[in-house]
Amino acid sequence: CGVTHFHLLTSAGSSKNSIFLYPRTKGEIEDFVSKVGFEHTSIYRPGLLSRGNEARTVEKIAEFITSGLPVESLAKKIGINSFNEWNHKDTLSPVTIYESSDIKQLQETEI
Numbered sequence: 001c002g003v004t005h006f007h008l009l010t011s012a013g014s015s016k017n018s019i020f021l022y023p024r025t026k027g028e029i030e031d032f033v034s035k036v037g038f039e040h041t042s043i044y045r046p047g048l049l050s051r052g053n054e055a056r057t058v059e060k061i062a063e064f065i066t067s068g069l070p071v072e073s074l075a076k077k078i079g080i081n082s083f084n085e086w087n088h089k090d091t092l093s094p095v096t097i098y099e100s101s102d103i104k105q106l107q108e109t110e111i
Helices: 021-034 057-065 071-087 100-105
Strands: 005-009 040-045 095-099
Touching: 005 021, 005 071, 021 040, 040 071, 040 100, 095 100
Parallel strands: 005 040, 040 095
Antiparallel strands: none
């Protein structure tokens, strides 16, 4: 018995066809992991993350323009979503991609 369900955290805008290095690299990783052969792969593409005191300078500047998703909230959402997906594994498609707007809709407290 091995890993059947893999959760991958990448980034908003990830695309293996991007002309920019960062989103292209993230997209290539998504593509590779999707082809490994897990029964199900969940890919999370959050936008700006709020790291509190751990924020990098660029992230601090960006937080003046828009609010980020707290990393603690993201971790809770992924954890609870993995449990919920496990309970419905027979109805899942092989790969599910959660864009930033989808992640915001995930529950933090309900299982």
